[in-house]
Amino acid sequence: MLLEDQLDRLAELGLPLAADRTVDELLYSWPREEYERKPFDLLLFALGCAVEEEPWERWFCDRAWHFDTECVRGPGSYVAIARQLCRITGLPDALSDVRDHVDLGEEEAWIEYTANGRRNSWPIDVHDDWADLMVVGCLIDELEHGERRFYVRHNGQAMTLLFLDDDAATRLNALAGERTVAPFPG
Structure with a gap:
């Protein structure tokens, strides 16, 4: 699946690229083939990261964070x-x-x-x-407020935290794999 198509699908679920973030910035960190080899896998990780070039502290997605514990x-x-x-x-x-x-x-x-x-x-x-x-x-x-809560996608000693409503999390799991995200334990 094309990277742009993956981005469109995630945006529909409430995980759009942050304002002024670009596909080129995503491609600065990983080649297109890596994003497209296993759809959503690398992209969900990348959305929780900051852009890897100056100016710093520019996040790819305002509703995701890659949390190295x-x-x-x-x-x-x-x-x-x-x-x-x-x-x-x-x-x-x-x-x-x-x-x-x-x-x-x-x-x-x-x-x-x-x-x-x-x-x-x-x-x-x-x-x-x-x-x-x-x-x-x-x-x-x-x-946590309203219908949104924190969902976690585990990645070894780290995790990507996503702030979604239950429907979006269910749709994300259907799209990217049944065990893609789960509510934060607690």
């Missing part, structure tokens, strides 16, 4: 996770006053934020540089 480096790691989760919901300010403390050597970590007028604080289990998925699940619970 081995991402905790120190202070600010969970703030960055929270910001990405907010970004793909389309509500960049849904979590405000986000702060974290991460000390890998002492195995101490926590996150604080305000959501819906409530201040929340969660202790974080430290396992080397791996994200605490229980805490990520708590952030996700705060952010």
